[in-house]
Amino acid sequence: xxxxxxxxxxxxxxxxxxxxxxxxxxxxxxxxxxxxxxxxxxxxxxxxxxxxxxxxxxxxxxxxxxxxxxxxxxxxxxxxxxxxxxxxxxxxxxxxxxxxxxxxxxxxxxxxxxxxxxxxxxxxxxxxxxxxxxxxxxxxxxxxxxxxxxxxxxxxxxxxxxxxxxxxxxxxxxxxxxxxxxxxxxxxxxxxxxxxxxxxxxxxxxxxxxxxxxxxxxxxxxxxxxxxxxxxxxxxxxxxxxxxxxxxxxxxxxxxxxxxxxxxxxxxxx
Amino acid sequence: xxxxxxxxxxxxxxxxxxxxxxxxxxxxxxxxxxxxxxxxxxxxxxxxxxxxxxxxxxxxxxxxxxxxxxxxxxxxxxxxxxxxxxxxxxxxxxxxxxxxxxxxxxxxxxxxxxxxxxxxxxxxxxxxxxxxxxxxxxxxxxxxxxxxxxxxxxxxxxxxxxxxxxxxxxxxxxxxxxxxxxxxxxxxxxxxxxxxxxxxxxxxxxxxxxxxxxxxxxxxxxxxxxxxxxxxxxxxxxxxxxxxxxxxx
Amino acid sequence: xxxxxxxxxxxxxxxxxxxxxxxxxxxxxxxxxxxxxxxxxxxxxxxxxxxxxxxxxxxxxxxxxxxxxxxxxxxxxxxxxxxxxxxxxxxxxxxxxxxxxxxxxxxxxxxxxxxxxxxxxxxxxxxxxxxxxxxxxxxxxxxxxxxxxxxxxxxxxxxxxxxxxxxxxxxxxxxxxxxxxxxxxxxxxxxxxxxxxxxxxxxxxxxxxxxxxxxxxxxxxxxxxxxx
Numbered sequence: 001x002x003x004x005x006x007x008x009x010x011x012x013x014x015x016x017x018x019x020x021x022x023x024x025x026x027x028x029x030x031x032x033x034x035x036x037x038x039x040x041x042x043x044x045x046x047x048x049x050x051x052x053x054x055x056x057x058x059x060x061x062x063x064x065x066x067x068x069x070x071x072x073x074x075x076x077x078x079x080x081x082x083x084x085x086x087x088x089x090x091x092x093x094x095x096x097x098x099x100x101x102x103x104x105x106x107x108x109x110x111x112x113x114x115x116x117x118x119x120x121x122x123x124x125x126x127x128x129x130x131x132x133x134x135x136x137x138x139x140x141x142x143x144x145x146x147x148x149x150x151x152x153x154x155x156x157x158x159x160x161x162x163x164x165x166x167x168x169x170x171x172x173x174x175x176x177x178x179x180x181x182x183x184x185x186x187x188x189x190x191x192x193x194x195x196x197x198x199x200x201x202x203x204x205x206x207x208x209x210x211x212x213x214x215x216x217x218x219x220x221x222x223x224x225x226x227x228x229x230x231x232x233x234x235x236x237x238x239x240x241x242x243x244x245x246x247x248x249x250x251x252x253x254x255x256x257x258x259x260x261x262x263x264x265x266x267x268x269x270x
Numbered sequence: 271x272x273x274x275x276x277x278x279x280x281x282x283x284x285x286x287x288x289x290x291x292x293x294x295x296x297x298x299x300x301x302x303x304x305x306x307x308x309x310x311x312x313x314x315x316x317x318x319x320x321x322x323x324x325x326x327x328x329x330x331x332x333x334x335x336x337x338x339x340x341x342x343x344x345x346x347x348x349x350x351x352x353x354x355x356x357x358x359x360x361x362x363x364x365x366x367x368x369x370x371x372x373x374x375x376x377x378x379x380x381x382x383x384x385x386x387x388x389x390x391x392x393x394x395x396x397x398x399x400x401x402x403x404x405x406x407x408x409x410x411x412x413x414x415x416x417x418x419x420x421x422x423x424x425x426x427x428x429x430x431x432x433x434x435x436x437x438x439x440x441x442x443x444x445x446x447x448x449x450x451x452x453x454x455x456x457x458x459x460x461x462x463x464x465x466x467x468x469x470x471x472x473x474x475x476x477x478x479x480x481x482x483x484x485x486x487x488x489x490x491x492x493x494x495x496x497x498x499x500x501x502x503x504x505x506x507x508x509x510x511x512x513x514x515x516x517x518x519x
Numbered sequence: 520x521x522x523x524x525x526x527x528x529x530x531x532x533x534x535x536x537x538x539x540x541x542x543x544x545x546x547x548x549x550x551x552x553x554x555x556x557x558x559x560x561x562x563x564x565x566x567x568x569x570x571x572x573x574x575x576x577x578x579x580x581x582x583x584x585x586x587x588x589x590x591x592x593x594x595x596x597x598x599x600x601x602x603x604x605x606x607x608x609x610x611x612x613x614x615x616x617x618x619x620x621x622x623x624x625x626x627x628x629x630x631x632x633x634x635x636x637x638x639x640x641x642x643x644x645x646x647x648x649x650x651x652x653x654x655x656x657x658x659x660x661x662x663x664x665x666x667x668x669x670x671x672x673x674x675x676x677x678x679x680x681x682x683x684x685x686x687x688x689x690x691x692x693x694x695x696x697x698x699x700x701x702x703x704x705x706x707x708x709x710x711x712x713x714x715x716x717x718x719x720x721x722x723x724x725x726x727x728x729x730x731x732x733x734x735x736x737x738x739x740x741x742x743x744x745x746x747x
Contacts, residue, residue, distance in 0.1 A: 044317070044396075045317065045350055045351070045396060045397050046315065046397070047315070047350070047351065047352065047353060047397050047398075047399075048350040048351075048397075051350065058303045058304075062348075062396060064348060064349065064350025064351075064396075065350065066349065066350050066354075066355035068354070068355060085349070085358060087358055089346075089392065089394055090323075090344065090390065090392045091302060091304075091305050091308070091319070091321035091323075091392040091394065092304065093304050094304060094323055094326070097329075098344050098346075098392075100359075139349065139350075139355050141348060141349035141350050141355075141358065143348050143394065143396070145302065145319065145394075146302055146303050146304055146305075147304065148303070148304075
């Protein structure tokens with residue numbers, strides 16, 4: 001699916017936006033470092049091993065976890081597999097089209113994957129059944145249902161919530177053969193990475209940009225942090241520049257704002 | 271040797287229903303903010319979102335029809351919607367179902383009112399459990415009405431079939447897999463026309479007629495639920511007819 | 520006072536039977552009048568009418584619309600008019616017949632992102648609607664709050680001979696400009712704009728209610744002391 005970057009923000013709106021930003025306000029009355037309301041619902045897809053629906057303002061993403069067995073990569077014979085996919089559904093936006101994933105959808109999936117993987121949220125060594133032969137594969141597939149800016153964070157929260165509440169069959173290994181029992185155990189989750197995205201409009205950085213703000217931004221940066229205050233992943237987007245000072249400012253904002261969001265995700269997935 | 275599981279016994283199916291009971295159905299219109307029209311359906315364990323964009327410009331331009339709208343439809347199953355994770359790329363089954371749903375909806379849509387445009391219908395199955403094409407097109411018909419596209423009638427669907435040699439309404443996934451016949455049917459209820467019919471299985475002539483007529487009867491029941499969903503969305507409750515004083519313009 | 524029947528209908532419903540004149544969104548089958556949209560049907564002396572509660576804006580010649588310039592090419596401006604087709608404003612309509620791309624810079628007049636008030640000059644089946652800005656009040660809209668509503672609610676927002684829009688404008692102290700295509704631009708004092716936006720939302724959500732005018736009057740404080 002391709003997303004033609006076709007949304008044109010009205011000059012009047014952009015002028016109002018810039019004027020308000022100079023006063024420390026945003027066009028939807030949020031503070032510069034304030035996210036839109038986040039809702040997290042889990043367990044909506046019973047056939048999936050885990051699932052979550054996240055809304056971030058009007059942006060909506062559903063993530064589903066499916067467990068299977070597979071063969072490990074040759075260079076990591078004792079690690080399970082984690083596969084994160086994302087599709088921006090044609091129904092999500094007038095600018096989205098059906099078809100193979102666009103570069104936007106692929107970047108979305110890979111950035112979200114990086115945040116999950118580098119934070120070691122899922123301990124892949126606990127998913128090894130028969131080293132070199134059989135491991136557990138965790139698929140997380142994301143459907144973006146409605147686009148209203150900041151797909152990165154909404155998708156990341158949905159993946160994290162789905163993984164935190166996912167259950168899998170317990171595997172028992174006998175004679176190098178893995179057998180699934182009926183007993184359900186949680187997918188081994190160690191920590192809760194949180195993604196925070198900032199957009200630059202003029203010379204101001206705003207957190208969690210809406211569609212209008214994304215259409216007015218000239219630079220975006222997404223930073224994922226973990227429970228211990230580590231920075232695990234980051235991606236700068238848009239064809240523009242960012243100063244070193246802005247990078248560090250973004251890192252600090254992400255750590256600060258990420259903490260409250262982490263609390264909300266943990267509360268919603270207890 | 272294990273005896274074959276009975277799907278219906280003493281008039282009760284595995285989930286407790288009798289032969290002509292529908293599974294629980296819930297419909298909600300207008301949940302998707304960007305789409306021009308949308309409807310969400312839960313039908314048994316099926317969970318499906320249908321959304322419509324249009325009328326809109328045709329891309330690529332060479333496909334434009336000078337005297338009518340081009341109706342496009344995509345039925346797609348999310349990878350997490352079924353027991354074994356499904357590859358996101360469209361399968362042959364999804365492509366066929368997309369086509370039959372489009373052909374079921376098109377007789378109801380007055381495409382001649384929107385020349386040189388496209389009307390796009392997106393059906394996304396979030397969880398699947400038998401009868402998803404009828405559930406999908408039922409939601410799609412609501413989404414088209416929600417979008418305000420001129421329609422000569424609604425389209426309502428239900429699947430009937432055979433389990434343990436008994437004609438039953440609304441097969442779930444287990445009954446479809448283990449049974450001996452499935453027949454999805456969609457109708458335009460006011461015009462009394464069938465717009466979708468697929469049959470697989472082994473029916474006697476009597477069973478065929480019984481299942482077919484049962485599907486039509488159930489389609490009409492589904493239509494009643496669609497009416498209720500639209501009434502809730504647009505009229506905030508009961509659809510009423512009132513006498514008012516006529517005022518000069 | 521003659522009575523007329525008002526009925527809430529969905530596509531496929533029989534509105535009435537008989538022999539009447541009938542309007543848009545209705546199909547006659549034999550002696551039955553069938554609704555083609557979700558809406559409010561009326562059967563009275565003027566015949567059978569259907570006021571739809573949802574649906575797209577289809578361009579009509581002589582409609583006043585408010586649009587957004589989305590592209591500028593050598594011959595004019597492509598304008599998003601919230602419809603299935605973009606409108607086109609020919610440069611020659613603005614610069615005159617002597618216009619030439621080499622001597623006139625289109626961006627100096629309107630750029631991508633500008634809001635403009637225009638009239639639909641013509642809409643032929645074979646090409647996109649042509650816009651014109653000739654006349655008083657048309658052209659670039661420099662400021663204001665932009666509100667989008669369903670185009671089917673525009674008649675209710677304007678009201679019989681402008682009754683609703685005049686009421687809102689008077690009580691909020693704002694200038695409220697309504698395009699037939701569902702785009703509204705409000706200018707005026709900040710509190711007035713907030714009130715106007717709420718009143719417009721109310722009209723959109725309660726368009727089906729018979730007592731809409733009463734509700735809006737109540738909200739705006741008509742007939743009470745201290746109402747502004």
